[in-house]
Amino acid sequence: MRLPQGGVAYRMTGLPTHAAAAASATLRSAEAQLRLIRRDAERLAERQRSFDQAAAAAGIGLWECRLHDEALDWSSGVYDLFGIPRGTALSRGRTLEHYPAASRRALEAARTRAIAERTGFRLDAEIRTAAGQLRWIRLTATVEARAGVAVRLFGIKQDVTEERLAAEAARRRAEVDGMTGLANRMCFEDRLAALCRAGAGLLVLVDLDGFKAVNDGFGHAAGDACLREAARRLAGLCRRADLVARIGGDEFAILLGGDCAADAAEALAARIVGAVGRPMQVGGVTIRVGASVGIAALVGGGPADAFARADAALYAAKRAGRNTFRTHGAPIRLA
Numbered sequence: 331m332r333l334p335q336g337g338v339a340y341r342m343t344g345l346p347t348h349a350a351a352a353a354s355a356t357l358r359s360a361e362a363q364l365r366l367i368r369r370d371a372e373r374l375a376e377r378q379r380s381f382d383q384a385a386a387a388a389g390i391g392l393w394e395c396r397l398h399d400e401a402l403d404w405s406s407g408v409y410d411l412f413g414i415p416r417g418t419a420l421s422r423g424r425t426l427e428h429y430p431a432a433s434r435r436a437l438e439a440a441r442t443r444a445i446a447e448r449t450g451f452r453l454d455a456e457i458r459t460a461a462g463q464l465r466w467i468r469l470t471a472t473v474e475a476r477a478g479v480a481v482r483l484f485g486i487k488q489d490v491t492e493e494r495l496a497a498e499a500a501r502r503r504a505e506v507d508g509m510t511g512l513a514n515r516m517c518f519e520d521r522l523a524a525l526c527r528a529g530a531g532l533l534v535l536v537d538l539d540g541f542k543a544v545n546d547g548f549g550h551a552a553g554d555a556c557l558r559e560a561a562r563r564l565a566g567l568c569r570r571a572d573l574v575a576r577i578g579g580d581e582f583a584i585l586l587g588g589d590c591a592a593d594a595a596e597a598l599a600a601r602i603v604g605a606v607g608r609p610m611q612v613g614g615v616t617i618r619v620g621a622s623v624g625i626a627a628l629v630g631g632g633p634a635d636a637f638a639r640a641d642a643a644l645y646a647a648k649r650a651g652r653n654t655f656r657t658h659g660a661p662i663r664l665a
Contacts, residue, residue, distance in 0.1 A: 394484035395422065397445070408487050411467055413459030428457045441471070441483070448475045454490060466494040507576040509554060510561035518575035518583050522633045525572070530588025531628040532595045533640040536564065536602055538580035539620035539652040548615060555612040556619060563605045567598065583640075592627070592657060599623040599655035607653060622647040623655035 391407025402420040409416045412428055426434055433455040440451040450472040457465050468490045474482040505517040513521075525531040538560060545553040557580065564582055568574045573585040586595055606621035624644025628636045639658040646656040 390486060390488045392484070393487055394482060396482055397480055411459075411465070411487055411489055412457065413461045413463065428459070430456055430458065433457065437469070444471060444473050445480045445483070448473050448478070448480050450485070454494070465489060466491045510558055510576045512561050512565065512582070513573050513575035515575065515577040518573060518577055518585070519633065521573045521585055522583075522628075522636065525585060525588075525628050526631075526633050526636055528588060529629055531572070532586040532590055532592065533626050533628055533636050534584040534586065534595060534599060534602075535624045535637075535640045535644045536582040536584070536606070537622050537644055537648070538606065539622055539648075541580040541619055544617055544619060548612070548617065552612045552615065552617065556610055556617055559610045559612070560606055560619070560621075563608075564602065567601055567605055592625070595625050596655065596657060599625060603653055603655060620653035622652050624658065625655065626658040 391409070391411055392405040393408050394403045395401070400422045402422055402425065404420060406416050409418065412425070426437075429437060436453060437455055440453050443449075444451045450470070452468065452470045454466060454468050457467055459465055466489070468488045469485065470487075471483050471485040473480045474484065505513060507514040522533065538556075541553065541556065544556050557576070560580075561574075561576060561582070564584070565574050568584050571584050572587050573583075575583045575585075577583045584598075586598075602623055603621050606619065610617045610619070622644055624640045624642070624647055626636055626639035626643055643656040643658040647654050650656065
C-alpha cells in the first residue's frame with residue numbers, strides 16, 4: 331500500500347481486514363493533523379513576517395538581552411533603527427558605541443537600577459546610526475526574573491525622532507521671539523525669577539531711541555528689519571550672557587550671571603550704546619537709532635523689584651539725553 335507523497339508506507343499484508351482499516355484510518359488522521367500543524371506554522375510565520383514588516387515600517391522593533399552572557403537578539407526593526415544590516419552579529423559593547431555619552435550614562439543607570447530592583451524602565455535616548463545620523467529612540471524594558479534572580483531584559487525600541495523634533499519646535503515657539511529669534515518675555519521672566527532666587531546677577535534693559543520715527547517714516551517692514559538688526563548686534567555683544575531677550579516692542583533685556591561685576595556690566599552697556607548707534611542699511615536706506623540702557627543688581631526683593639530698579643535706571647539714561655546708560659543706585663554720570 332502506498333500513501334500520498336509526504337506520508338509513510340506500511341505493508342498491511344496478513345492483518346485482519348478491520349485491523350488494516352483501523353491502521354489506515356489512524357495514518358490518515360495523523361497525516362491530516364500534520365498538515366494542520368504545517369498550515370498553522372506557515373500562518374504563524376506569515377503573521378510574524380507581517381508583524382516584523384509593519385513594526386519596522388513604524389520604526390518599532392523588539393529586543394532582548396540575556397544577562398548571563400549579555401547576548402542580544404534584535405528584530406529587523408531594531409537593526410533598521412540603528413542602521414545596521416539585518417542579521418549582523420551583535421555585541422552589547424559595540425551597540426553601546428551608538429549612544430552619545432549622556433545617553434549612554436542614562437541608559438546604564440536605568441538598566442542597573444531595573445536589574446537590581448527586578449522591575450523595568452522607559453527611556454528616551456539619543457543614538458547615532460551606523461551612517462552617522464542622530465536619532466531619538468524610546469526604549470522600554472522589562473526584567474524577567476527566576477527564583478528572584480534577574481535573567482533577561484526584553485522590550486521595545488521605537489523611533490521617536492519626529493516626536494522629539496516637534497516637541498523641540500513647540501518649545502522654541504513658546505520661548506523664542508518670532509521676530510528676532512531671541513528669547514521672548516515668558517522665557518525672560520522665568521530666568522529672571524531663577525536668578526533672583528539665587529540672589530546674584532545683573533539685569534540690563536535696552537530701549538531703542540528713535541524707533542518710532544523709523545516706523546512712521548519708513549514703514550513697519552523697515553521697523554521690523556531694524557529690530558532684527560538690533561537683536562543681531564545685541565546677541566553678538568552678549569555671547570557670555572545668561573539670556574538675551576526681546577521683551578516687547580523695541581525693548582530688550584540681558585541677564586548676566588552672578589559672576590559678572592557691575593563695572594563689567596557698565597562696560598557692556600557702553601558697547602551696546604555704540605553698537606546699536608551705528609547706521610543700519612535697510613532696503614537701500616540708511617537708518618539710525620540709538621540705545622538707552624539701565625542696569626540693576628538682582629539682590630533684594632523679587633523679579634518685579636529688580637525690573638523696577640532697572641527700569642528706573644533706563645529712564646534716568648533717557649532723561650540724561652538718551653544714547654547712554656545708567657546704573658541703579660550709582661551716582662548719575664555721563665557714560
